[in-house]
Amino acid sequence: FYFRNKNRPFLLFVSLLHVHTPLITTEKFQGRSRHGLYGDNVEEMDWMVGKLLDVIDKEDLKNTTFIYFASDHGGFLEAHRGNSQLGGWNGIYKGGKGMGGWEGGIHVPGIVRWPGVLPAGTVVDEPTSLMDIYPTVVQLAGGTVPQDRVVDGHTLLPLLQGTEQHSRHEFLFHYCGAFLHAVRWHQKDSGTIWKAHYATPVFQPEASGACFKRGICPCFGDGVAHHDPPLLFKLSQDPSEANPLSADTEPL
DSSP states (O other): OHHHHTTSOOOOOOOOOSSSSSOOOOGGGTTOSTTHHHHHHHHHHHHHHHHHHHHHHHTTOGGGOOEEEEOSSOOOTTOEETTEEOSOOOTTSOOOTTOSSSHHHHOOOEEEEOTTTSOTTOOOOSOOOGGGHHHHHHHHTTOOOOSSSOOOOOOSHHHHHTSOSSOSOSEEEEEETTEEEEEEEEOTTTOOEEEEEEEEEOOBSTTSSSBTTTSSOOSSGGGEEEEEEEEEEETTTOTTOOSOOOTTTOOO
16 A cells, blocks of 8 residues: 555554454453553554554655544443353443433543654544544645535644644534434533433443443433433533533532
């Protein structure tokens, strides 16, 4: 691939099978990690990404190649074999994969590399979306996004280059399948981030933070609780979504 295209623009999209059930790891990486089979997968994925970056560097393309590494969802909490957790861990965030609203299912990090253009070591703590990849790539290629429809994404370049301090997303809508579960409001003047949940999965067991009895949380039906008024959280102060607000606690 890179021999054919190294002297002209190219787009390489790599969708890794790793850190996704079933956890298939080559013999070379089995037992490599102290975090079991899932950890072995992370080790092998890291090695694979490293091999790709080595080619970019070897072909002297690193200063002209924009690289974005991200995940499409948080850890899969229900993935277990006996006492082994096979689906990752979401840290302080509530919930996980397959839950349309809770942070654990949708709040993932992204890593960007473009030496000579983007300053190294910069942290951007603003809500963005994987929908932003499309307009970013279009801008990098010198094109323009179609003007005959609403495009939900925004180019990431102004944020990454520091020419803008805030995400262009004022609202982000979080669906579970075809059902709207939550919406996030990024209050631009103050930087405050609010999130309202209209529906949340019913955890089984209740205190587990996951749907262990079903294997994965449903998006609708009797496995979902509807909230009217919505559950409201001030994410900028309560990222774990532990304390829903009420008119008494938050008059605004």
